[in-house]
Amino acid sequence: MTLLALDCVGKHHRDGPRDRVVLRDASMELDAGELGVVWGQRRSGRSTLLRVAAGIELADSGTVRFDGRDLAAQRHGLLGDEIGYCQKTLGYDLGLAVLEVVAVALLARGVAQDEARERARAAMERVGAASCSAMAPVELDCAEAVRVELARALALQPRLLVVDEPTKGVEMLERDEILLLLRSLADEGIAVLASTGESTALAGADRALTLDEGQLRSTAAPELAEVLPLRRAAGPV
Amino acid sequence: MRSLVNWALLGLVIDRPSYAYELARRFEREYRDALSLSSVSHVYTALGTLRERSLVEEVAGTRAGRQPKPHYRATPKGIEDYRQWLVGQIHEDRQRQRLFVLQLGALMRNPREALEIIALYEQSCLELARQLPLARRGTSQPAASPALAVRLLAEESRLAVGAKLAWAQYARREFAALIDDGDDR
Numbered sequence: 001m002t003l004l005a006l007d008c009v010g011k012h013h014r015d016g017p018r019d020r021v022v023l024r025d026a027s028m029e030l031d032a033g034e035l036g037v038v039w040g041q042r043r044s045g046r047s048t049l050l051r052v053a054a055g056i057e058l059a060d061s062g063t064v065r066f067d068g069r070d071l072a073a074q075r076h077g078l079l080g081d082e083i084g085y086c087q088k089t090l091g092y093d094l095g096l097a098v099l100e101v102v103a104v105a106l107l108a109r110g111v112a113q114d115e116a117r118e119r120a121r122a123a124m125e126r127v128g129a130a131s132c133s134a135m136a137p138v139e140l141d142c143a144e145a146v147r148v149e150l151a152r153a154l155a156l157q158p159r160l161l162v163v164d165e166p167t168k169g170v171e172m173l174e175r176d177e178i179l180l181l182l183r184s185l186a187d188e189g190i191a192v193l194a195s196t197g198e199s200t201a202l203a204g205a206d207r208a209l210t211l212d213e214g215q216l217r218s219t220a221a222p223e224l225a226e227v228l229p230l231r232r233a234a235g236p237v
Numbered sequence: 238m239r240s241l242v243n244w245a246l247l248g249l250v251i252d253r254p255s256y257a258y259e260l261a262r263r264f265e266r267e268y269r270d271a272l273s274l275s276s277v278s279h280v281y282t283a284l285g286t287l288r289e290r291s292l293v294e295e296v297a298g299t300r301a302g303r304q305p306k307p308h309y310r311a312t313p314k315g316i317e318d319y320r321q322w323l324v325g326q327i328h329e330d331r332q333r334q335r336l337f338v339l340q341l342g343a344l345m346r347n348p349r350e351a352l353e354i355i356a357l358y359e360q361s362c363l364e365l366a367r368q369l370p371l372a373r374r375g376t377s378q379p380a381a382s383p384a385l386a387v388r389l390l391a392e393e394s395r396l397a398v399g400a401k402l403a404w405a406q407y408a409r410r411e412f413a414a415l416i417d418d419g420d421d422r
């Protein structure tokens with residue numbers, strides 16, 4: 001079942017005197033339980049695509065539907081309720097321990113303190129970051145920060161998880177553990193949409209896409225593989 | 238020596254000297270998707286060739302009570318030649334890729350056709366990239382040879398796909414510019 005659907009999405013950004021087209025006619029779908037990874041080079045529009053998909057930014061044209069609902073028509077959006085968004089780095093230093101950071105969004109939604117801490121702890125366990133609970137955010141390395149970001153989003157039990165560059169800066173030998181974690185979250189039924197500038201992060205995806213100058217150019221998915229005429233065209237890599 | 242099987246077998250002997258049957262089993266385990274033996278006797282033929290070329294040498298087996306099985310180990314020449322051959326493979330891969338690029342470049346008067354080929358090429362790269370295995374570390378034998386070989390191969394493939402995807406984007410812009418130039422005239 002299609003959970004997320006982008007249809008001919010366009011987006012402009014003002015860049016000094018220039019009006020830059022960041023997304024052009026971007027269309028894609030993601031089902032529940034699918035891991036979709038968007039690969040693009042720097043300034044390809046991949047982070048914007050994710051922010052638009054998460055409802056953080058509204059599209060200038062086209063539609064973004066979540067579970068059939070137009071995100072632009074949702075008065076308060078769905079971010080934090082049904083959609084979780086993980087940014088590239090932990091962008092906060094509130095003097096809180098990591099576990100408290102993960103619990104903050106739950107407390108803000110009126111969840112009782114004990115329950116919030118318990119759900120935060122469970123989310124930290126789920127992402128393999130329980131040992132970081134008492135640390136300060138600034139003490140985390142890149143892989144730990146990604147895991148904590150995922151825990152923060154997962155604590156709110158999203159149906160769609162949008163993750164911007166989950167492997168950026170992560171030590172090479174730890175990178176696949178992060179990707180396996182995303183894969184396992186998708187296998188549990190969450191739709192996961194991630195962006196990357198590294199081709200290494202495409203492994204294990206159900207749906208792999210390329211973004212170039214704001215245009216989604218190519219998609220690889222199981223249903224497309226069967227009709228791909230140049231299956232071996234990439235040569236022995 | 239052009240036989241890939243011979244070179245692949247030499248690699249196994251370098252990794253761990255052994256006797257023919259065990260080498261055949263390791264061969265199937267390590268190279269299962271990439272190379273195949275026609276039969277176990279293929280290994281005996283290949284070992285014969287390697288020995289004739291002084292790349293491996295036979296040492297008497299130690300098994301008692303029965304006729305000892307001959308073990309094979311690499312000679313210093315075998316190790317050196319294998320190293321040279323492995324590095325030489327980079328040039329062979331490069332040649333194949335070069336040919337593809339040159340054939341595509343020959344379509345400069347038909348840029349729309351070239352763009353369609355680039356799109357298929359890119360899609361093929363993506364398909365390969367998403368199917369490559371993720372490295373599961375922390376297993377009971379994290380450094381065991383087959384697991385390590387799979388991880389090394391997957392990483393090399395994943396990085397190579399990245400270069401091809403980036404190149405496809407560059408090529409698309411070049412051909413799109415040709416179309417724009419044609420439209421302007």
